[in-house]
Amino acid sequence: MREGDERSDNPYSAGPMFVLSEQEMNYHLLAGIYAAIRSAAARRGLSVRHAPPVTPERIEGITRFFTRLRAEIGVGLIYWMDTYWPVETERAAWGMTDEAYANLDAVLVSTFAVIVERTQIVPNVRSKAALRGPRVIFGLDFVDPWYWYRTHLDDRRTYRYQREVLVAEAGSIDGVSYFANDTFGHFVPRRWLDETLSVVSSLHDPKM
Numbered sequence: 001m002r003e004g005d006e007r008s009d010n011p012y013s014a015g016p017m018f019v020l021s022e023q024e025m026n027y028h029l030l031a032g033i034y035a036a037i038r039s040a041a042a043r044r045g046l047s048v049r050h051a052p053p054v055t056p057e058r059i060e061g062i063t064r065f066f067t068r069l070r071a072e073i074g075v076g077l078i079y080w081m082d083t084y085w086p087v088e089t090e091r092a093a094w095g096m097t098d099e100a101y102a103n104l105d106a107v108l109v110s111t112f113a114v115i116v117e118r119t120q121i122v123p124n125v126r127s128k129a130a131l132r133g134p135r136v137i138f139g140l141d142f143v144d145p146w147y148w149y150r151t152h153l154d155d156r157r158t159y160r161y162q163r164e165v166l167v168a169e170a171g172s173i174d175g176v177s178y179f180a181n182d183t184f185g186h187f188v189p190r191r192w193l194d195e196t197l198s199v200v201s202s203l204h205d206p207k208m
Contacts, residue, residue, distance in 0.1 A: 063097045067103060080134070084110055087131065102134075111165075138173045176200060178196065
């Protein structure tokens with residue numbers, strides 16, 4: 001059972017679906033959860049690896065990495081897969097800079113149901129488009145290739161929302177990525193593929 005009385009018709013589902021919490025997730029809350037995990041690990045003498053703090057030296061190093069990457073790749077394409085948060089969060093949390101973004105050809109705005117907070121999808125799209133640099137690729141799911149669940153069956157709300165955002169934010173999006181491989185290596189059934197293709201083709205946007 002999902003929110004809105006949605007039920008999974010996935011025959012491979014490992015068990016019932018239910019919402020654990022209605023708490024809205026943001027970066028600060030997530031960071032607090034990680035801090036609690038690190039604190040508990042420290043009390044137990046466990047080592048938990050985490051990203052170092054953002055310092056001028058780290059920011060300089062990240063910019064240098066992307067600059068050197070561009071120099072080595074030359075005219076080759078550099079895509080960032082995946083991005084989950086708006087630009088302002090990536091700047092504050094990971095030290096991204098205008099120079100770093102400028103070395104990218106495209107960024108993939110991912111919308112995975114398990115990982116991505118739904119309220120961050122539109123801000124992420126708009127903030128990436130506002131860079132006026134790398135092309136914005138929007139992720140659409142049939143399934144999430146890294147997990148057992150199938151988005152089109154187990155999280156219909158997110159599945160539909162992805163396509164609604166694509167239509168609403170088409171002016172900020174340059175292309176789409178379609179995650180379609182599943183746990184069993186099945187092809188996408190024609191009716192599900194047509195459902196997504198109809199959304200994309202309805203935009204009549206030459207960019208896509």
